[in-house]
Amino acid sequence: MDERTASPIPAAAADPVAVDLSGAVRHDWTREEIHALFELPFPDLIFAAQRIHRVHFDPREVQISTLLSVKTGGCAEDCGYCPQSAHHHGSVKAEKLMQVADVLAEAKVAKDAGASRFCMGAAWRSPKDRDIDDICEMVEGVRELGLETCMTLGMLTREQAQRLKGSGLDYYNHNLDTSPEFYGNIITTRTYQDRLDTLDHVREAGINVCSGGIVGMGETREDRVGMVEALVNLPKHPESVPVNLLVKVEGTPLAEAAPIDPFEFVRTIAVARITMPASMVRLSAGREDMTAEMQALCFLAGANSIFYGPKLLTTPNPEPDRDMQLLARLGMTPMA
Ligand code: SAM
Ligand code: DTB
Ligand code: SF4
Numbered sequence: 001m002d003e004r005t006a007s008p009i010p011a012a013a014a015d016p017v018a019v020d021l022s023g024a025v026r027h028d029w030t031r032e033e034i035h036a037l038f039e040l041p042f043p044d045l046i047f048a049a050q051r052i053h054r055v056h057f058d059p060r061e062v063q064i065s066t067l068l069s070v071k072t073g074g075c076a077e078d079c080g081y082c083p084q085s086a087h088h089h090g091s092v093k094a095e096k097l098m099q100v101a102d103v104l105a106e107a108k109v110a111k112d113a114g115a116s117r118f119c120m121g122a123a124w125r126s127p128k129d130r131d132i133d134d135i136c137e138m139v140e141g142v143r144e145l146g147l148e149t150c151m152t153l154g155m156l157t158r159e160q161a162q163r164l165k166g167s168g169l170d171y172y173n174h175n176l177d178t179s180p181e182f183y184g185n186i187i188t189t190r191t192y193q194d195r196l197d198t199l200d201h202v203r204e205a206g207i208n209v210c211s212g213g214i215v216g217m218g219e220t221r222e223d224r225v226g227m228v229e230a231l232v233n234l235p236k237h238p239e240s241v242p243v244n245l246l247v248k249v250e251g252t253p254l255a256e257a258a259p260i261d262p263f264e265f266v267r268t269i270a271v272a273r274i275t276m277p278a279s280m281v282r283l284s285a286g287r288e289d290m291t292a293e294m295q296a297l298c299f300l301a302g303a304n305s306i307f308y309g310p311k312l313l314t315t316p317n318p319e320p321d322r323d324m325q326l327l328a329r330l331g332m333t334p335m336a
Contacts (some may be wrong), residue, residue, distance in 0.1 A: 017048040021055050025278055029232045034225045037271045042263060049270035049302040052277045062327060063117070063280055063305040063335040065150065066110035069313040070138065071097045071122035077154075079177075080186045081214060083249040083314050084123035090251030092314050097122070100134055104141040110309060111145050113320055114334055118142050119150035119173065121313045125190070126155040136167035143168050150210060155190065155198045161205035171240060172202040173210040179226025182219045186254075196234075203236060212242035212282070215268050216260040224268050228275055237276045240305065243269050245286025247315045262290075266297045273302025280305045288316050292326050299330065 017040060020026075037045065053059055074094025078087040085091055107118045120138060127135065139149045151164065152173035164172065176199075177183065180192045202209055211234075213227045231238060245265055248255050265286075272281050282305035283298045290298075310319055318326075327333065 053302040065117040066115040066309040075123035080253040117148040124154040139167040161201040165205040179223040182223040208239040210240035211238040216246035242282040242284040244284040270301035
């Protein structure tokens with residue numbers, strides 16, 4: 001057949017999913033609707049995610065955050081994925097909270113390497129009030145370097161969240177991790193409601209919320225649906241949604257978790273993008289085990305943020321040069 005006279009693309013293929021391109025942000029997603037997105041043929045899901053992504057963001061840009069563990073190991077919680085839990089055999093060595101000056105020196109290195117946000121993590125169930133003074137000094141110092149600040153310190157009281165806001169903290173990371181139903185299989189030392197309460201305190205204090213979860217812990221697709229449902233139906237969507245692929249660390253209960261189909265991970269990114277269209281979706285832990293092609297698929301699915309630098313908190317991340325080469329190969333650039 002002469003290509004020039006070929007029949008036009010059937011309507012169903014041209015617009016397979018009725019995506020809302022008005023820029024509206026919904027909080028009334030049902031489990032059935034989220035389930036239906038996960039079930040879409042892969043090309044239709046990615047096309048829908050791309051179209052929505054472009055309403056809110058420049059698809060060529062990736063926001064870059066660098067992580068630093070300011071207090072490592074010896075954590076009282078029993079999160080089954082985490083090498084920092086004192087409950088697991090062979091977990092990383094417990095260290096004290098870093099000195100403020102040392103943190104600021106690391107932040108300077110991250111800034112010079114091109115990061116726009118500096119995320120500091122502590123292996124705490126929750127910070128002690130006396131730690132908050134040092135933490136606030138870290139936030140103030142990192143901001144003075146011209147970087148955005150993010151902290152992840154465990155559960156926060158309303159008062160602690162207010163104090164962090166007072167120091168100028170831009171983001172607080174606290175993940176829901178998985179669905180409410182699967183949660184108890186992974187963590188027993190704090191509840192889903194505890195996590196929701198901390199997110200409330202952070203939101204009330206006026207700090208931007210960073211909250212997402214982990215894929216590949218042996219959860220079902222319905223659990224991934226449930227995790228997205230819990231995130232999208234928060235009173236306000238998290239400004240930033242990290243989607244982590246489980247990093248299987250020896251000695252943790254999830255070290256031998258069954259591998260997940262990589263396309264299922266990409267689907268989770270796409271569904272997060274479609275349901276939380278104005279949020280940054282971060283392709284977080286797990287990139288060290290991903291091919292360049294897999295990461296490119298995640299960007300096509302609407303991921304627009306990464307952790308950059310050779311280390312996450314305690315486990316390896318791709319070398320910065322390799323990441324810059326990847327972005328260059330894809331014609332993408334770090335977000336200013
Ligand atoms: N201790 C604080 C807390 O849990 O709230 C803050 C740090 S904690 C390491 C931050 C998040 O990192 C966890 O909620 C989890 O989602 C993620 N994480 C930890 N270990 C991981 C792993 N092995 N693979 C993927 N994500 C992981
Ligand atoms: C998040 O969602 N992922 C980051 C960050 N928040 C703090 C942490 C990933 C940690 C991976 C395991 C480790 O390096 O210890
Ligand atoms: Fe502790 Fe956070 Fe690790 Fe859980 S994820 S064990 S709270 S450091």
